[in-house]
Amino acid sequence: MKTVQHRVYRVWIVAALLLIGIGMGAAGAVLAADYPGKSMLMIAPSKPGSGFDTTMRAVVLALTQEKLVQAPMTVMNMAGSVPGTAQIVLRYSNDPNMIAVMSTTGSLNYATGLSPYYHKDWKPIARLISAYYGIFVRQDSPYKNLGDLIKDLKNNPGGTPLSGGYSDDRLCYGALFSKAGVDITKINYAAFAGGVESAGVVLEGSAKALVSTIDDVMGLLESKQLRLLAVSPGKRMEGPLLKDIPTFREAGVDLEWDNFRYILGGKGMPDYAVKYWQGTLTKMVKTPTWQGMIKKYRWGDSLLVEGIDKFLDEKQVVITDVVKKLGMDKKAKK
Amino acid sequence: MDLWTNISLGFSQAISLQNLAYCFIGALYGTVIGVLPGIGPLVGISILLPITYSLPPVSAVVMLAGIYYGSAYGGSTCSILVNTPGESSAVVTCFDGYQMAVQGRAKAALATAAIGSFFAGTLATVAIMFLAMPIARLGIKFTPAEYFSLLLLALTMVGTLTTESPVKGLFTTLVGLLLSTVGMDLQTGRVRFAFGSQWLIEGVDFIVVAIGLFAISEVLVQAELVQKFGLQKREQISGRYWITMEELKQSFMPYVRGTVIGFLIGVLPGAGSTPATFFSYAVEKKSSKHPERFGKGAIEGVAGPEAANNAANQGALVPLLTLGIPGSATTAVMLGAFMIYGIQPGPLLFEKDPAFVWTIIASMYIGNIILLILNLPLVNIFAKLLDLPAALLSSMVLTFCTIGVYSIRFAVFDVFLMIIFGIVGYFMRKHDYPAAPLLLALVLGEMMEQGLRRALTLSNGDWTVFVTRPISLGLLSISALSLLYSVIKYLRGKKRLA
Known part of the structure; x- marks a missing residue:
């Protein structure tokens, strides 16, 4: 929704980010051992306060408080998932010091033809959380x-x-x-x-x-x-209000569904950087800070590292199918 | 439960040194983000959120609330001084506020805005205290059908915003409505009139258009003046005079009416403070004995909308606290923050955690006093800005607007859009096409369309839903009567002339 109240970022962050961007482009690849070395750009392709934004800020908070990443991390917001993914693909594909968050929305935008890019245009790193x-x-x-x-x-x-x-x-x-x-x-x-x-x-x-x-x-x-x-999950949920509620399957419809969020890097992200983030995020989800955050936000812990590409492939097929059935795939163009 | 025990409990907590400090920080920070064009409470709160996680929940919420209503105080400053609306709710303040500044009454305009904000903020807090629950239940009765009728009523008020030809007003309204259809349609998920541009998927950003039409066109006009007359020493227009007793008296009834209108519209989830300010302006102009003064520096045109803006902001907290339903994007972010603090807004909150609720309410009284004390001396400082040479002031405005618009979403596209609207706005001024109806239609058009579509979806395409629901029928009747009244008045005026 177009919000009526409007917002702007602190000016100096813009300047800093521009400088970081220029610096990164010029410096080229960093050595694997030093990675990340310089500061990390953490893109939340939506406005402040959105789901992407809260997720990314929670990640940065956990990584900082648990001292898992020494390099400075800057969260950058972008205008919505469609221009957001376009920027990620067009500007940061070869930048190892950028990671971003994406969700079911990315697969939906591709299926409806809103966005020409999907998970094969970037490098999925790990699924972090799911909402049911x-x-x-x-x-x-x-x-x-x-x-x-x-x-x-x-x-x-x-x-x-x-x-x-x-x-x-x-x-x-x-x-x-x-x-x-x-x-x-x-x-x-x-x-x-x-x-x-x-x-x-x-x-x-x-x-x-x-x-x-x-x-x-x-x-x-x-x-x-x-x-x-x-x-919607495969098995019953926990908590006094939820434990007695049947799943879709128990209620007679053979379906599991969730809204997942995952972390990604640019398509050209080197293997050592992907490995670094997969390892770091795996460590992070076990920390008390992160566990506390997901409990407060009521997110489902659904870390998936191995097989994330296959998972997204399968999801894309299912989502494209649903979009067709909803009649939302009209005029889809690549 | 006894109200007085509760409120005294609230005050006893809110007056603790720590909570007072957080209230002050919030109010100060809120004022600053309110003054800066483009930066609103949404971004202000989102950026500060991670810091608040480590605070005790009550202090954190006291501070967030301070930012939230503090930003409504600062919002009018740029509108009055440099014709630059920092937020959509400050657009109306440009009409008469900037004219007052041009006439050397900037201080009076800034002061009436601050006092009106204080008046409305305090009164609305009283209303929250006594009426939160019943009003929230009434708010739920507002379904998409009622929203559509309410916004239609707002649009019929467009006539009051135009001083010149009604045909030109109608024309710019239609342009605004057309612009409001650009972007993704929520009901079908399809994108309209984006012409393949990814930047138009979310539509034409209201603030980009507003800054273009108001601020950029003003810079162009100033540049033209410098071109024609050279860089003369500008007369000191900051104004020597503080607000007079006479002006305060003129402002009082607009404060009252603005507060009532603002609060009632604010409690409706999703309506927001912008329609409230437009409504208030229309009511002031209609009820005035001298409607011709509006748009030429009428203090009522600043007092009413500024009060309405604050009351609406305060009102939006009602559905948030009592039902757990956010009324705006900013309160939605606050709802998220509450969850982090382990607080669950909803009907149970008042019973389960009275100390929390009443401390917040008490802190709003204190916060409003802090803001008044903070803002009145600022009036003098801000007004000094006007004594800058026109060339310097205009370049400053241009710089701030460009940075502000760019950083909404880091899109150069928006900067170009702003410049285009600036040029369009310049020619609109030259040929007396009013910009206000365009903006009103742009901001209300989308809400109105979504209301219409949702209402028809829910009623399975049955159009009678708008007249069978009593509130909707009432609103539609008022629109019809007000249109009829305008037509009769117009025809009578014609007869007299003939």
Whole structure:
């Protein structure tokens, strides 16, 4: 969403970053033993306060506090995932001192034709965290379980509107309800800026159910304004409010879904740099600082280093398929 | 629960030396980011967040809240002095604030903005104290259908923003609406009118257009004056006079009306303070006995919107604290921060952690007093800026605007866009095309369209949803009546002339 309030970065950071960029280009490759040697550029391809931004800042905080990286690290925000990935590919492909964060959004943008770049245009380093989805209804909703909602979506799609975020959340409802045999092109889905912003119309009653990552609306669940019908991971989740909630699979739809965030480097990142970051991040996720952060943010710990390329390949196929079913792949162009 | 026990508990905590210090730091930092064009509370808070993790939760939230409402104080400064709106909510202040500065009444304008902010901030805090829960429940009743009707009403107020030909006003409104359709459509995920540019996927940034149309075109006008008349010694226009009793009296009712309007719109999740400022301006102009003074330095045109801006900011905290639903991008970031501190906003917060809630509320009273004390002396310092030679001041404005616009998202594209709008704005001025309706339509157009589309999605394409819901019907009726009134007034005026 275009926000009405606008923001600008501190001027000197811009200057510093420009200098760093020039310096890096001129100096060329660093020796493997010294890596990272100079300062690291940590790109969060979205605005301050966004999911990418909080993730990157959490990584920097953990790496600094646990003294895992000595080199200075600067977080740089970029305008949205599409121009963000374009900049990463066009400007930083051969810069070993740049890493960035990406998510399901990257695969979605490629599938819808918004972005010509995808995970093969950069070097995935490690998947860090996952957010799991839930299907929520108002506390007094007549729906007792996911099956009730699916029945209504099949028999009366017009009278069963849903709400949720405009971006990745679409993929979850698309994957879930198409798997359940619903004609998803008939579903009325009112899109908002994010999960918690879409909760209002469910609480009011205009929308029958909400599709959102669970961490986003945990407060509304705790205060018993919303009720959770089913959750998206492969096995049940922990915590007093979540342990009794069936998974999609238990509720009769054979699907696991998550919204993952991973760290990447430029396509030309040398092997020693990739190895360095894979090792460092593996160490980082075990530290108390990082564990404390993901607990507070309610992120799911889902480190994946070996096989991250294969994982992204498979995800791209699934996401492209869902996007097609949603009818969002029109006019896709490379 | 007893209100007075709660509030005294809150004050006893807020007055601790540590919390007072954090409140002051927050207020000061907020004022600074408010004054700098382009930097708003969103970036200010996001950057500071990691530092707050190590603070006790109450102190951290006291500081964040200080930044949040502090930035609303500073927002008007650049609008008044150099016609440069730092945030979208400060655009309205340019209309009369800058005219006041040109007439040598900069100090009065800055002072009425600070006092109005204090008045609204304090009154809105009282409202949060007594009315948070019932008002939050009312806010939920606002579905997309109501948003659409509310924004339509705001758009019918466009007429009040134009002093010249209504046709020209209508024309720039339509241009604004057209610009608002550029970028990704949330409902389908498709991108419109981007012409293959990745920079237009998120649409035309409002602040880029606003700075172009107001600040850059002003620089061009100044350059033209220097060209024509040479570099003369500029008369001292910083103004000797502080705000007068008469001006304060004129400001009082706008403060009250602005506060009520701002608070009511602020509590609606997603509406934001910008529509509140436009509404307030329209109401002031409509209720004035001398509407022709507006746009030419009417102090009511600064007092009302500035109060509305602060009240709306404060109001946006209501759905955040009571329901756990953020009303704006900035409060969404604050919600994230609360989670880190282990605080879960929502209906239970007032019961589970009264000390926390009431300390925050108490700190808002204190913060507003701090901000008033901080801002009034600054008036003198800021007003001195105006005594700089025109050439120097204009180059400063140009530099700050360029850096500000570039660093929104590090895009040279935006700088070019700003320059283009600056040139367009220059010619619009020369030919009396008003820029305000364009900006209003640009900022409201997207919200209005999304409201319309969401409402129709939820109602399965049933158009009657706008008239069967009572609040929506009421808002639409007011729009219709106000349009009818304008037409009758216009026709009568014509008859009299004939």
